[in-house]
Amino acid sequence: LAFLPNEVFWRSLVSLQHLLLHSNRIAKAASYSGLGGAPSLRLLTLHDNPVSSAPFYRALTVSLCSHLLCLDGAIVGDQDSIPPSDPLHARLERHRAEGNFLMPPIWRVDEDSGYRDHALTHLHQQMSAHRLFACARPSIALQRVY
Numbered sequence: 070l071a072f073l074p075n076e077v078f079w080r081s082l083v084s085l086q087h088l089l090l091h092s093n094r095i096a097k098a099a100s101y102s103g104l105g106g107a108p109s110l111r112l113l114t115l116h117d118n119p120v121s122s123a124p125f126y127r128a129l130t131v132s133l134c135s136h137l138l139c140l141d142g143a144i145v146g147d148q149d150s151i152p153p154s155d156p157l158h159a160r161l162e163r164h165r166a167e168g169n170f171l172m173p174p175i176w177r178v179d180e181d182s183g184y185r186d187h188a189l190t191h192l193h194q195q196m197s198a199h200r201l202f203a204c205a206r207p208s209i210a211l212q213r214v215y
Contacts, residue, residue, distance in 0.1 A: 071095060076106030083108055091141070092117040098129050105133045116141040125157055 070093040079085070086109050095101055095118040104110060113134060115121050121141070123129075131137055131149045138145055 072100045073103055076103040079103050079106035079110075080108065085110055087112040089114045090118070091115060094118065095120050098123075098126075098133065101130075102133050105135065107134070108136065110134055110136055112139045113137055114141050 070090065072095070073079075073090075085107050088104070088107070088110060090101070091114040095115060097120060100120070101115070104113070113130070115126075115130065120126060127140060127149045130140055131145050140149070
């Protein structure tokens with residue numbers, strides 16, 4: 070297996086939670102980018118594929134499949150995002166300036182804030198992302214996880 074169906078196909082699989090694709094011939098992130106359409110996908114294995122040895126493989130996969138909780142047997146966490154200090158982050162920012170992809174802004178909440186403040190911040194993030202994606206159809210969309 071070297072290429073997967075597009076997002077429309079995966080969107081119809083609403084009950085799909087676990088997908089084991091390890092030990093195949095998937096060589097590029099574009100080959101599995103449609104997996105982002107699987108609304109319930111929580112566990113994905115892609116290890117032992119050529120793409121899994123690429124730099125930023127985990128960060129890009131987590132960005133493409135934003136609902137993932139576990140990738141290749143490891144829990145998805147903050148370390149799987151692309152840090153602003155990384156050179157790839159600067160390249161992605163240039164693409165955003167050109168309109169090739171969108172990255173929603175970060176909304177921060179003080180640790181001592183109450184539940185209401187956290188809930189409102191989350192709502193603002195969701196609305197901001199929705200507005201961004203409604204205005205443009207980017208070829209890449211990244212979600213920051215902090």
